[in-house]
Amino acid sequence: MGGKRLPGAQLGAGLFPSATPCEPRSCTRWAGGQVGRGSGIALFFFHLCIIFPLSFRVYGPAESQSVVFGDVCPLLTSLLDGYNVCVMAYGQTGSGKSYTMLGPHSKGGESHSDMGIVPRAVEELFRLISENPPSPEVEVSVVEVYNNDIVDLLAKDSPAVTSGAKREVTAAGDARKEAAPPTCKAVGSASELLRLVRGGLQHRARLPTLVHEDSSRSHLIVTVTVTTALGPDSAGKSPAVLNPPTGAGRKSSVCGPARPPRPPEPAGRAEQACATLQLVDLAGSECAGVSGATGPALRETSWINRSLAALADVLGALSEHRGHVPYRNSRLTHLLQDSLGGDAKFLVLLCVSPSQKHVAQTLQGLGFGTRARQVERGQARRRPRSRTGAV
Numbered sequence: 001m002g003g004k005r006l007p008g009a010q011l012g013a014g015l016f017p018s019a020t021p022c023e024p025r026s027c028t029r030w031a032g033g034q035v036g037r038g039s040g041i042a043l044f045f046f047h048l049c050i051i052f053p054l055s056f057r058v059y060g061p062a063e064s065q066s067v068v069f070g071d072v073c074p075l076l077t078s079l080l081d082g083y084n085v086c087v088m089a090y091g092q093t094g095s096g097k098s099y100t101m102l103g104p105h106s107k108g109g110e111s112h113s114d115m116g117i118v119p120r121a122v123e124e125l126f127r128l129i130s131e132n133p134p135s136p137e138v139e140v141s142v143v144e145v146y147n148n149d150i151v152d153l154l155a156k157d158s159p160a161v162t163s164g165a166k167r168e169v170t171a172a173g174d175a176r177k178e179a180a181p182p183t184c185k186a187v188g189s190a191s192e193l194l195r196l197v198r199g200g201l202q203h204r205a206r207l208p209t210l211v212h213e214d215s216s217r218s219h220l221i222v223t224v225t226v227t228t229a230l231g232p233d234s235a236g237k238s239p240a241v242l243n244p245p246t247g248a249g250r251k252s253s254v255c256g257p258a259r260p261p262r263p264p265e266p267a268g269r270a271e272q273a274c275a276t277l278q279l280v281d282l283a284g285s286e287c288a289g290v291s292g293a294t295g296p297a298l299r300e301t302s303w304i305n306r307s308l309a310a311l312a313d314v315l316g317a318l319s320e321h322r323g324h325v326p327y328r329n330s331r332l333t334h335l336l337q338d339s340l341g342g343d344a345k346f347l348v349l350l351c352v353s354p355s356q357k358h359v360a361q362t363l364q365g366l367g368f369g370t371r372a373r374q375v376e377r378g379q380a381r382r383r384p385r386s387r388t389g390a391v
């Protein structure tokens, strides 16, 4: 992925010494870790949890996907230990978010070395599960936030599935109204899960723009839920180790905030621990004048930028400890509320271009990273155990 170096495109080099200039398309990826009690400046791959206090990292254009995944990998162990985890890619359109999260999916012929964070995380999750039998129950949902509407990409009757990815622009939803919970499919292997994600991706809204020939027009959120049934002697032990087998009777269900309570468990299997992994590929911030968006595409651009602004507002409110955090100003922040302001381990990969041409968008992205680093949260917490399975 090495990009041609651009003399003079030194943006950020003073602030971030290991930054390497590159072509816009082969982004410079920055990694940083920060923990709940966030201090320090800025950026990139910020990490609101207790594992990598005050560390952050900058990836140059020559870094491989596997190196980037190296900073994500420990979070999978945390997931099986009962923590909620969120990994999010942020950046301007064309800066490499989808490549980093999903791999070069649109070009086909993906090699293993190009695989993005989503397939790597899923494979690692099932590898860890196989090392600690019996297996927990794993479910997946795939949704996109498109024009402030939540589109269920696994639902057979969703507009995206019935009319295709190039669907008509739909009316924007009211973020204050509760959305129906998305389809959640139970899966027993990494390949099964990734098949569902790939199927959902086929229906994601995409459009060629002047900046990016295959631009995502929606925020993609893949949610993997790991539910562990705990026996009566489970106190103090890892959920992944303690969970009884759940292979039989897997079926589609619904998940998310409005999940209905499960029926009572039989004696001795009453307690459950549930942890979620959210993998988020945001749509790219975009200047309509540069991307050439008009008509419905302009409306998409407007909603993308508004929802990203709402995300920045939420981080601003959290960093300033304001009494009211405006999660409900957008579907995106509403969906991510638990990860942004809750007790999840939260990692953001900021993709930036140091090309002079994109300086305004790059500065805007770095400002987002700075704001995110200023958020102070407490330590990430393991999910409490519940008698009903809803935590």
Ligand SMILES: Nc1ncnc2c1ncn2[C@@H]1O[C@H](COP(=O)(O)OP(=O)(O)OP(=O)(O)O)[C@@H](O)[C@H]1O
Binding pocket: 001, 002, 025, 026, 027, 091, 092, 093, 094, 095, 096, 097, 098, 099, 100, 104, 212, 214, 215, 216, 217, 282, 283, 284, 285, 351
């Ligand atoms: N690290 C990289 N190495 C090689 N190619 C890359 C890299 N990052 C991005 N690309 C290529 O650059 C192009 C744009 O990347 P990508 O689709 O990931 O951008 P994006 O940020 O998701 O854009 P948008 O927000 O518009 O969807 C793609 O063709 C992708 O394959």
